Amino acid sequence: MTAKMTPADIEAFLHAEFPQAFRTGGDISIESADGRSCRMRQRFNERMLRPGGTVSGPTLMALADFAMYVVLLSAIGPVGLAVTTNLNINFLRKGAAGADVLAEARILKLGKRLAVGEVTLLSGESPDPIAHVTATYSIPNA
């Protein structure tokens, strides 16, 4: 599958359509997106920590959801109205304070009405995932 939008296209679209998506000041960047998978990086900041100094669950859920939207945009082009219908997250390990969080999203199925994908969340350079997400997006009618 060829990407319908490059990472730069996607960032431009998101900045124009959803300025809030980047309201955290550029903390999140799209490292790659090819129509089947994408890789996102959220730079470490103190706001992503929960008590105890580990990365909070809501931070991970929000990043995973965003990564799924980005890989979907790369697959189907600029569709502003796709919405998440289901998200399942397993929290596996603590994310280290000070480390960026990476999200690697992959499309499992791209249907006409639903897209399903999985997202692996990583902390810094460690190969062991800190969380794993599956999510479903509903795609509006063309």
Next chain:
Amino acid sequence: MTAKMTPADIEAFLHAEFPQAFRTGGDISIESADGRSCRMRQRFNERMLRPGGTVSGPTLMALADFAMYVVLLSAIGPVGLAVTTNLNINFLRKGAAGADVLAEARILKLGKRLAVGEVTLLSGESPDPIAHVTATYSIPNA
């Protein structure tokens, strides 16, 4: 089951142990908690909206996760180290801009090592849920 902590106990515990939990300036309050269920209210603010003016998914996931923790505290007393291991959310309807978000959490099983619950998320006065969550917490050894 009798509650081990009242809503006031829980708020005091959370303020002392996890000041960040209320960093949003008192937006979230515990309306009730009885050892089996709880009801939380997140007052409307613009920050909870996503593009299009509806309540964002991460807002709902974070509130549901918090409500599960509050009902667990009311059931087992002050346990700072319980962690979410799994959270599954189905997004059902759009939450209205301007309306508070309510979370009604209920414990389905309270075991020695795991607690499982469900959370219904509501928008303002509407009886139709905007999202439904099931979540599992791992309870540290006594």
Next chain:
Amino acid sequence: MTAKMTPADIEAFLHAEFPQAFRTGGDISIESADGRSCRMRQRFNERMLRPGGTVSGPTLMALADFAMYVVLLSAIGPVGLAVTTNLNINFLRKGAAGADVLAEARILKLGKRLAVGEVTLLSGESPDPIAHVTATYSIPNA
């Protein structure tokens, strides 16, 4: 919401369209179905046990999936092609050997394209659920 099909209608439809659904010899019956919820009973048989003498996970998953389909039929009428897209199950307690398994399904959202529901699984007369399921069905275009 008024039911589009009664329990007897649904059983007749299932017997005609999906004889396999009842191939276990009438073990499963529809106790009620009203367009919003339904209650199913699977009579105890040895085949539903796993090693250790408790009710097997696949038995519970299959019954929950079937209950969701039945409540959906009662809500929207005879639609043969609805398919499950997501099912999440939390196993809570052991189901007793010798006891029937009950499934109480409830629709959380009935949309044009997707229906979401939850199912509580019970063992015999015990009020404590042995499992809890949420499931999504995709509804074919009219």
Next chain:
Amino acid sequence: MTAKMTPADIEAFLHAEFPQAFRTGGDISIESADGRSCRMRQRFNERMLRPGGTVSGPTLMALADFAMYVVLLSAIGPVGLAVTTNLNINFLRKGAAGADVLAEARILKLGKRLAVGEVTLLSGESPDPIAHVTATYSIPNA
């Protein structure tokens, strides 16, 4: 990680401890298991079909659950009492009538109390998954 049991060890253990697990007459075989992942094959038989001639959901859920147990045995050795606590399945495509079903399971986290894994389900030679599962097992105390 080194496997604690080979596929032959696991089959012998399962036959001795859980004869029911293979009651379908050897339809399911362990093609590989190495302490981190495993691959299972369920030979096609008519009983795995649902109306419409596609592989049934319960067949896929049962095989995925079994594959998670097998990879766990290969990782931690003969532990008869591990139980599934959560299983989430996304149904992606129809499995073809006549084709074997393959399950490729992979451990995402092996903790002292919980193991989390994912399972990709495939139909015959097709590379496109027909379902994707994440599951959590609770490991009894040593």
